[in-house]
Amino acid sequence: MMENSLKKYADAQNCPVRNVLDRFGDKWSTLVLLLLEEVEVLRFNELHKAIETISQKMLAVTLKSLEADGLIIRKQYQEIPPRVEYMLSARGASLMPHIKSLVQWANTNFEAIEQSREAYNR
Amino acid sequence: MMENSLKKYADAQNCPVRNVLDRFGDKWSTLVLLLLEEVEVLRFNELHKAIETISQKMLAVTLKSLEADGLIIRKQYQEIPPRVEYMLSARGASLMPHIKSLVQWANTNFEAIEQSREAYNR
DNA sequence: GTTATTAACTTACTTTTGGTAAGTAAAGAT
DNA sequence: ATCTTTACTTACCAAAAGTAAGTTAATAAC
DSSP, X not given: OOHHHHGGGSOTTTOHHHHHHHHHTSSSHHHHHHHHHHXXXXXXXXXXXXXXXXXXXXHHHHHHHHHHTTSEEEXXXXXXXXXXXXXXXXXXXXXXXXXXXXXXXXXXXXXXXXXXXXXXXX | OOHHHHGGGSOTTTOHHHHHHXXXXXXXXXXXXXXXXXXXXEEHHHHHHHHOSSOHHHHHHHHHHHHHTTSEEEEEESXXXXXEEEEEOHHHXXXXXXXXXXXXXXXXXXXXXXXXXXXXXX
């Protein structure tokens, strides 16, 4: 009764849900995407300052994987000191409505969830 | 020009977006939620078999945090061997449309993203 | 001519998180 | 007396993420 409906999630590699959601399952990707949607063009250090708690290393890793997935565009100028600008790609932009609907839900349910957490830890 | 629009993300603790999205930022929560939406009621071992690659420990941790957030309900029967059933709460159910819209996006964009990844790694 | 500055990262190292495998508890069946 | 069943927990190990310092190369200041 259950086997048929659940099997499709078993294989992480070939499951689109897991394969793609694992990517937003990381700590920073959605945040970077939200910032880029809001400000449109940002340099590495601007992102770093904006998020504050992210390390440079993690920001670099996050940007690379977003670029690899074609969600953001990296534009490098041949200048010194270096200048690199990041912005959403069309694909990245098409993702944002879905993420923002999640964000909206998070905003409306934030307080109730906090209260549940507190109640649970007592 | 940037300070005003970006500041709100700086503080993880009090930012609803970060605070709540960090929770789905883990590897397993969304998967458990999707399964529970599909099958409605599942026991610990059923979830464990369905996801396969999750460890019992991680499943226990995931279920606890989902319960703490009030997204799922844990119903324990006083029997031996023990019987515990998990199902979505109303709050959890209200989340699912947003998650599923993300899942849909993932399904439609899966192949293109895979191709981008391959191209990037060459 | 040496030193400082700037921006976008790397690298080496440490800490935190996640995974594996084995163990626990308690009743009923063998 | 031992085995089975279920829902976990615990001890130990591997992988991921965080920290801090280093790299590069041109221009500017001393």
